Amino acid sequence: MKILVVGGGAREHAIIEALSRDEVTLYVVMKNRNPGIARFCEDILYMAETEIEKITDWAMEKGIEMAIIGPEGPLEAGLVDELQEVGIPCIGPTKELARLETSKSFTRGLFEMFDIPGNAKYAVFHNMDGMREWLERLDEYVVKDDGLCGGKGVKLSGEHLETIEDGLKYAEECIIKHGSVVIEEKFVGEEFSLQALSDGFTVIGSPLAQDHKRAYEGDTGPNTGGMGSYSDHDHSLPFLRPGDYEEALAITQKTCDALREECGVPYKGVMYGGFIATRDGVKCVEFNARFGDPEAMNVLPLLESSFLDICKAMIEGNLKPEMARYKNKATVCKYIVPKGYGVKSLVGAEITMDEDDITKMGAKLYYASVNEENGKVFTTSSRSLAVIGIADDIFEAERICEKAVSSIRGEVFMRHDIGTPEALQKRIKRMSEIRG
Numbered sequence: 512m513k514i515l516v517v518g519g520g521a522r523e524h525a526i527i528e529a530l531s532r533d534e535v536t537l538y539v540v541m542k543n544r545n546p547g548i549a550r551f552c553e554d555i556l557y558m559a560e561t562e563i564e565k566i567t568d569w570a571m572e573k574g575i576e577m578a579i580i581g582p583e584g585p586l587e588a589g590l591v592d593e594l595q596e597v598g599i600p601c602i603g604p605t606k607e608l609a610r611l612e613t614s615k616s617f618t619r620g621l622f623e624m625f626d627i628p629g630n631a632k633y634a635v636f637h638n639m640d641g642m643r644e645w646l647e648r649l650d651e652y653v654v655k656d657d658g659l660c661g662g663k664g665v666k667l668s669g670e671h672l673e674t675i676e677d678g679l680k681y682a683e684e685c686i687i688k689h690g691s692v693v694i695e696e697k698f699v700g701e702e703f704s705l706q707a708l709s710d711g712f713t714v715i716g717s718p719l720a721q722d723h724k725r726a727y728e729g730d731t732g733p734n735t736g737g738m739g740s741y742s743d744h745d746h747s748l749p750f751l752r753p754g755d756y757e758e759a760l761a762i763t764q765k766t767c768d769a770l771r772e773e774c775g776v777p778y779k780g781v782m783y784g785g786f787i788a789t790r791d792g793v794k795c796v797e798f799n800a801r802f803g804d805p806e807a808m809n810v811l812p813l814l815e816s817s818f819l820d821i822c823k824a825m826i827e828g829n830l831k832p833e834m835a836r837y838k839n840k841a842t843v844c845k846y847i848v849p850k851g852y853g854v855k856s857l858v859g860a861e862i863t864m865d866e867d868d869i870t871k872m873g874a875k876l877y878y879a880s881v882n883e884e885n886g887k888v889f890t891t892s893s894r895s896l897a898v899i900g901i902a903d904d905i906f907e908a909e910r911i912c913e914k915a916v917s918s919i920r921g922e923v924f925m926r927h928d929i930g931t932p933e934a935l936q937k938r939i940k941r942m943s944e945i946r947g
């Protein structure tokens with residue numbers, strides 16, 4: 512089967528590796544040369560992933576039979592609509608359905624309209640009228656840009672926004688950029704990611720993961736696309752209670768049904784819910800319309816069943832829970848990023864690593880937004896390499912990951928605290944204080 516994967520990051524490297532376990536011929540569209548992806552591919556189109564007409568022409572020329580869209584940018588640009596128009600089925604939603612991610616106000620409104628549990632108290636503003644009063648009423652609040660911002664559009668009171676004036680100023684910037692802003696209550700708890708696969712009727716869950724958005728250790732510094740993540744052998748997380756997983760999955764199922772009813776077409780693709788466990792149960796922070804990055808690397812390497820078969824079932828509309836079987840292993844993923852990442856990345860710096868050594872240590876290496884030239888690997892402005900330790904428990908997975916990163920050299924940095932016993936204990940303690 513000829514499959515097109517759109518995107519050139521570590522998430523897409525993991526998707527391609529999962530697909531390559533079956534008889535497939537792989538084609539990819541990416542901006543830079545990702546050497547990990549390139550080695551699997553029959554042909555590569557080097558191009559911005561939002562050039563939807565050119566990508567569609569190329570897909571037709573190559574006789575593509577199915578496309579999988581990695582990042583959110585091409586979903587927002589309408590790549591799935593274009594590809595479907597010429598008869599190429601896609602894993603990924605149309606532009607209208609992708610509002611699940613691209614419009615925070617759409618998703619909050621959908622929850623309200625269909626009475627889906629886990630919604631926040633929220634208001635959408637198109638100008639500054641009444642905003643100060645709403646911020647004062649909420650006390651603790653979250654300001655969300657109502658458009659795509661690469662994971663950097665959300666700011667929280669008490670963390671990024673110290674005063675009401677800061678909140679008003681950031682909200683005004685969002686309105687100028689995307690025409691509207693969502694301001695909602697701030698939930699207190701621990702966040703987790705549930706990446707569910709959907710054929711538009713049935714959703715099936717995958718192991719939960721927790722991402723680390725802040726650039727520096729101890730969850731400090733600027734927001735990033737995600738510095739690393741971990742998952743546990745039981746597919747839950749150490750700070751959660753029994754029932755939290757099911758609550759998040761039920762919210763995802765209701766959202767899938769609501770989308771079908773509201774848009775009149777089934778959602779085929781990944782519904783990646785950002786959830787938070789609070790004193791009052793599981794709440795939804797946001798939805799994304801694709802695999803998480805880094806969270807894709809916590810789940811796809813553990814998949815025992817055929818990812819190709821799952822994708823076919825999503826397209827045909829006959830997805831069944833037993834189709835996705837995952838190993839009972841824990842994973843820890845840490846991103847190696849260019850010096851300055853989160854503020855101003857050092858672009859074009861060479862990175863060296865011993866891939867064989869990393870593999871021998873039991874870890875996996877996924878190339879992210881790097882560029883290979885003449886056999887050498889260079890940084891771009893985004894994340895560079897993802898290293899994943901896999902083991903029976905999180906601590907062993909973390910140890911393997913740390914050992915494996917030691918061969919990586921260059922002007923780069925990473926968060927060593929992800930998945931450590933200290934960091935996990937802090938989260939467990941915090942959660943038990945919140946929930947009593």
Ligand code: GLY
Nearest residue numbers: 722737803804805
């Ligand atoms: N884990 C952050 C994201 O994929 O948006």
